[in-house]
Amino acid sequence: MDFLEIEGGKKLKGAVQISGAKNAALPLLTCTLLSKTPVHIGNVPNVADVKTLLQLLENLGAKQNFDNNQALVDTSGVNSTCANYDIVRKMRASILTLGPLLTRFGHCEVSLPGGCAIGQRPIDLHLKALEMMGADIDIRQGYVIASAPKGLKGANIVFDKITVTGSENIIMAAALAHGTTTISNAAKEPEVVQLCEALNKSGVEIKGIGSAEIEIQGSGGKLLDIADFSVIPDRIEAGTYLCAGAITNSEITVTNVIPEHLKALISKLISMGFEVLKTENSITIKPSSKILPADIETLEYPGFPTDMQAQFMALCTQADGTSLIDERLFENRFMHVSELLRMGANIKLTSHTATIYAPTKLTGADVMATDLRASSALVLAALAAEGTTRIHRIYHLDRGYENLEGKLSNLGAKIKRLSE
Ligand code: UD1
Numbered sequence: 001m002d003f004l005e006i007e008g009g010k011k012l013k014g015a016v017q018i019s020g021a022k023n024a025a026l027p028l029l030t031c032t033l034l035s036k037t038p039v040h041i042g043n044v045p046n047v048a049d050v051k052t053l054l055q056l057l058e059n060l061g062a063k064q065n066f067d068n069n070q071a072l073v074d075t076s077g078v079n080s081t082c083a084n085y086d087i088v089r090k091m092r093a094s095i096l097t098l099g100p101l102l103t104r105f106g107h108c109e110v111s112l113p114g115g116c117a118i119g120q121r122p123i124d125l126h127l128k129a130l131e132m133m134g135a136d137i138d139i140r141q142g143y144v145i146a147s148a149p150k151g152l153k154g155a156n157i158v159f160d161k162i163t164v165t166g167s168e169n170i171i172m173a174a175a176l177a178h179g180t181t182t183i184s185n186a187a188k189e190p191e192v193v194q195l196c197e198a199l200n201k202s203g204v205e206i207k208g209i210g211s212a213e214i215e216i217q218g219s220g221g222k223l224l225d226i227a228d229f230s231v232i233p234d235r236i237e238a239g240t241y242l243c244a245g246a247i248t249n250s251e252i253t254v255t256n257v258i259p260e261h262l263k264a265l266i267s268k269l270i271s272m273g274f275e276v277l278k279t280e281n282s283i284t285i286k287p288s289s290k291i292l293p294a295d296i297e298t299l300e301y302p303g304f305p306t307d308m309q310a311q312f313m314a315l316c317t318q319a320d321g322t323s324l325i326d327e328r329l330f331e332n333r334f335m336h337v338s339e340l341l342r343m344g345a346n347i348k349l350t351s352h353t354a355t356i357y358a359p360t361k362l363t364g365a366d367v368m369a370t371d372l373r374a375s376s377a378l379v380l381a382a383l384a385a386e387g388t389t390r391i392h393r394i395y396h397l398d399r400g401y402e403n404l405e406g407k408l409s410n411l412g413a414k415i416k417r418l419s420e
Contacts, residue, residue, distance in 0.1 A: 036076060108146050127144065134155075152178070
């Protein structure tokens with residue numbers, strides 16, 4: 001198994017190009033199931049989750065080619081509707097095949113994803129919405145068995161909670177349904193917006209894109225001719241590198257980004273005393289003479305993203321004063337805390353809030369990655385720590401960060417990938 005060895009305490013410098021967004025690429029790849037023609041997607045990040053999803057599509061009978069960040073997917077030969085446990089357990093986002101498979105074939109069997117390190121993560125809202133669209137849903141032997149032999153029909157869906165993949169599943173299901181579907185309380189994340197735009201460009205009439213009220217006109221079962229498109233930049237990867245600049249108090253620039261997508265993050269960095277400069281497609285962070293503590297509450301977009309909570313917690317360990325982080329989305333998303341404590345942080349947890357007493361001197365240690373974003377928090381802490389940190393189980397990082405060690409090395413970090 002690979003691990004990362006990081007020698008901390010080095011300043012970073014330079015620019016880093018941000019890859020395509022994993023969380024946008026995944027629904028875009030599953031939406032190829034709605035297309036009668038091969039779909040070409042550019043700027044696809046070369047990360048483990050993308051490869052897992054391509055493998056799942058291949059298992060269903062699709063043809064795919066993924067090279068140099070370009071994916072070509074042809075789902076015309078799909079002859080299975082079963083997303084099996086072996087793949088779904090590797091990646092929860094496999095649930096994104098549920099809506100497209102059901103709406104195209106009238107039935108499917110998708111393994112229930114189960115819990116994960118950051119909490120229970122149910123899919124009840126996806127299922128309830130599909131039932132409202134006429135699906136019969138049964139849970140048997142760990143699988144969602146869904147059927148709608150005459151196709152799904154438009155419905156008025158009101159999500160009790162904002163759900164990103166839930167909104168995406170229903171948008172894709174609605175694209176081939178009979179009649180009009182409305183979704184209230186839809187997720188507004190840029191990744192959801194890109195899915196809507198891709199479908200819209202391919203002839204699906206969608207109103208309210210980017211708002212909480214979306215209306216989708218279904219094609220009545222007719223497959224689409226999905227146009228080529230390019231995945232939007234990864235706002236979480238960009239935010240992670242900005243935090244790398246912040247925690248080492250260095251000047252770095254992230255390029256190929258959409259600064260608008262990082263508004264909540266940028267405003268938090270500014271409130272912590274950093275100067276942040278933006279161009280149309282880049283963001284530069286400059287050192288701060290004094291890192292100020294922060295109060296952070298994770299929220300749905302455009303609020304502060306839960307996917308950046310762990311990285312900001314690492315940064316808060318270097319602030320001059322006590323910070324408070326309130327995790328509102330996932331009940332158990334504090335797995336990184338015990339590892340940060342091993343590096344010298346002083347953090348107290350009560351229910352869904354973390355109090356970070358700072359500044360603390362971090363020192364290198366052997367630490368364990370527990371989930372994707374928790375792992376990147378450990379990388380950040382290691383960059384600021386005195387001495388050498390070894391981060392084990394980095395397959396979590398490989399799920400969502402393309403060439404992390406290469407990009408950080410180019411910025412001047414001392415980082416090596418080694419095998420146990
Ligand atoms: C997506 C992102 C993930 C991010 C999360 C929140 C992808 C592939 N993953 O995950 O990186 O951290 O959004 O921004 O895009 N919920 C229910 N019932 C449901 C669905 C969700 O109770 O049926 C709850 C969840 O437990 C959670 C909240 O709703 O508390 C939001 O979850 P959701 O937006 O669905 O997260 P994901 O789509 O799984």
